[in-house]
Amino acid sequence: MINAIIVFMIGYIGYFLFKAYKNTHDIQINKVNAINEDAEDLPTLSILHLSDLHLENISLTPAQLADKLKKESVDMIALTGDFLDRKRSIPKLLPYLNVLREMAPAYGIYAVLGNHDYVLKGQELNYLINLLTKNNVRVLQNNSEHFSVNGHRINIIGIDDYSTNRSDLRKAYQNLQAGTNIVLTHDPNVILEMQDYPFDYLMAGHFHGGQICYPKAYHLVKMGKLAKQNIVKGLHRQNQSLFYISEGLGQTGLNIRIGSRPEITFHNVPFSRKSSVQSGSTADSLT
Numbered sequence: 001m002i003n004a005i006i007v008f009m010i011g012y013i014g015y016f017l018f019k020a021y022k023n024t025h026d027i028q029i030n031k032v033n034a035i036n037e038d039a040e041d042l043p044t045l046s047i048l049h050l051s052d053l054h055l056e057n058i059s060l061t062p063a064q065l066a067d068k069l070k071k072e073s074v075d076m077i078a079l080t081g082d083f084l085d086r087k088r089s090i091p092k093l094l095p096y097l098n099v100l101r102e103m104a105p106a107y108g109i110y111a112v113l114g115n116h117d118y119v120l121k122g123q124e125l126n127y128l129i130n131l132l133t134k135n136n137v138r139v140l141q142n143n144s145e146h147f148s149v150n151g152h153r154i155n156i157i158g159i160d161d162y163s164t165n166r167s168d169l170r171k172a173y174q175n176l177q178a179g180t181n182i183v184l185t186h187d188p189n190v191i192l193e194m195q196d197y198p199f200d201y202l203m204a205g206h207f208h209g210g211q212i213c214y215p216k217a218y219h220l221v222k223m224g225k226l227a228k229q230n231i232v233k234g235l236h237r238q239n240q241s242l243f244y245i246s247e248g249l250g251q252t253g254l255n256i257r258i259g260s261r262p263e264i265t266f267h268n269v270p271f272s273r274k275s276s277v278q279s280g281s282t283a284d285s286l287t
Contacts, residue, residue: 020212020256024059027249028261029068032235033268034201034242042270045154045180048072048103049265051080051205052248053096054116055089057255060262062095068264069103075149076107079137080205080246081114081161081186087124090131097135107147109137112158114186114206116252118166140184142168144176152271153179157199162190163206163223169197180272188231188245189224191238200272202243209233209247213259233260 035044048069077100083093100109111132120128132139140158147154155176160166167190181199188204210220210232220227226245233247247263 020258021059023257023260024057024251024255024262026261027060027064027068027264028247029264029266031266031268032244034235034244035268035270042272043150043152045076045107045149045182045269045271046074047182047203047267047269048074048077048100048105049080049203049244049246049267050077050100050249051186051203051246051263052082052114052208052250052252053084053093054082054248054250054252055084055092056086056250057252058250059255060249062099065096065264066099066102069099072103072266074103074105074266076105076156077103077109078182078184078203079109079111080184080203081112082116082205082248082250082252083114083128085116085119087120087127090124090128093128093131094135097132097137101136107149107154110145110156110158110184111137111139112184112186113139113141113161115161115163118161118164140172142166142171144172146177146179149271153177154271155179155181157181157183159183159185159190161185162187167193169194173197180269182269183243187224188243189226191243192225194238199241199243201267201269202238202241203246203267204243205246205248207232207245207247208251208257209245209260209263211251211253211257211260 129139138145142160144155144157157172159172183199183202185204187206233245235244246265247260249262
């Protein structure tokens with residue numbers, strides 16, 4: 001009798017893990033219209049957002065990614081960190097970058113690094129950054145770049161990883177001129193310290209939507225105030241500004257998902273009607 005119970009339990013756990021693994025192949029393509037009612041008449045920017053590839057545990061091949069993106073056209077691509085955490089995985093990134101490069105976004109590809117990327121040190125980390133840079137990815141570490149769309153300035157602000165104490169808001173916003181402020185960061189908890197740093201839209205990742213939510217992602221409570229409030233995925237508002245937390249493409253730990261799915265996201269973001277520029281440690285609010 002005991003043996004039968006053990007065999008049953010092993011079989012049940014095995015089936016459960018198999019289903020959880022199959023969930024990692026169920027890639028969700030989400031399209032987010034980040035337009036408020038008062039911004040319906042404004043021009044918009046189309047952005048492809050990918051986060052948390054975790055190349056050690058990803059079920060989407062470069063060829064499959066290319067197939068999912070082949071009919072899409074975007075103005076820019078945003079990558080919000082956690083590409084990998086082992087040096088031997090770095091070459092695996094190149095075929096994915098080739099897919100993104102072939103999309104030829106008019107205003108480029110921008111990236112920030114995540115806590116897992118910073119497991120790499122010294123030359124290993126430089127190897128990752130150089131691979132990204134050589135493939136036309138602008139890596140932002142507490143700095144910004146900008147481009148112009150029909151005479152309107154778009155600021156892309158990269159805030160370095162908050163969970164590893166690398167965020168420097170003052171540095172990221174220094175010398176910023178008026179325009180639409182789009183922020184890329186890995187850990188969205190930094191948003192709770194951005195009262196004096198205006199943005200129109202922010203994209204992040206880090207939480208994987210919980211990855212294992214049964215019935216809730218209780219393990220995330222140690223990952224900051226947002227997780228304790230169950231703000232771990234999707235579109236949210238901080239004061240008058242919108243931010244989005246991606247569930248990511250890969251997994252960490254085990255290559256399984258329960259109650260969450262890998263995600264590719266397309267954002268439609270309006271230009272700001274009014275803009276402000278950071279001055280010292282304070283700034284006017286954006287509306």
